Amino acid sequence: MKLLKSQTSIEFMVFVSILLIILLVVFYNSSYFNISITNTRVYTEGKNLADSIASEINTAVFAGGGYSRKFIVQNDIFGITNFTIIVNNYDVIVDWGSSFASSSIVIPNLNGAISNGWVNINNTGGLIYVS
Numbered sequence: 001m002k003l004l005k006s007q008t009s010i011e012f013m014v015f016v017s018i019l020l021i022i023l024l025v026v027f028y029n030s031s032y033f034n035i036s037i038t039n040t041r042v043y044t045e046g047k048n049l050a051d052s053i054a055s056e057i058n059t060a061v062f063a064g065g066g067y068s069r070k071f072i073v074q075n076d077i078f079g080i081t082n083f084t085i086i087v088n089n090y091d092v093i094v095d096w097g098s099s100f101a102s103s104s105i106v107i108p109n110l111n112g113a114i115s116n117g118w119v120n121i122n123n124t125g126g127l128i129y130v131s
Contacts, residue, residue, distance in 0.1 A: 038078070039099075041078050042077055042078045042080060042096070042099070043099060043101060045077045045078045046077050046083070046094045046096060046099070046100070046101035047094075047101035047103070049073070049074060049077060049085075049094050049101070050092045050093065050094045050101045050102055050103040051103045052071075053073065053085065053087075053092045053094075053103070053114060054092045054103035054104060054105045056069070056071050056119075056121055057087070057092065057105045057106075057107070057110060057121070057128060058105055058106050060121050060122070060123045060128050061105075061106050061107055061123065061128060062106075063123060064123060064126075065123055065124065065125050065126060066123065066124075067121075067122065067123040068120070068121070068122045068123075069120075069121050070118055070119070070120050070121075071118075071119055071121065072117065072118050072119070073085070073114060073115065073116045073117060073118075073119055074116060075116045075117070077094070077096055080096045080097075082096065082097065083095060083096040083097075083116075084096075085113075085114045085115065085116075087105070087109060087110050087114060088108075088109060089108055089109075090104055090105055090106070090107070090108055091103070091104060091105065092104075092105055107128060110127075110128040110129070110130055111127060111128065111129045111130070112129050112130035112131050113130070114130050119131070
């Protein structure tokens, strides 16, 4: 069987087309996997932040009156700087818009608001104040 030049060109183009389709599928799946990993890392870091704030609040409660400490709240959650920290109804909630993480505390509320940067926490007569 004698191959013509045009037949060889068509076979080559079919081979290259199939190869490109396979590469597109591989790149699509790998980008989806990377997004999934990034979302998991953001959630884990948000959960760690909620847990550390809850630990500071619970320590202040259990230490009793006169307790005072300064701690730092990180400025970003895996690159996300626009997040809020809410303490309400026995929970510390870290919300970054697309999702949130929470951790339990032993008191329903506290006085003041927690933001990123240095935070002072005080137990004055059983009431917890943050600034």
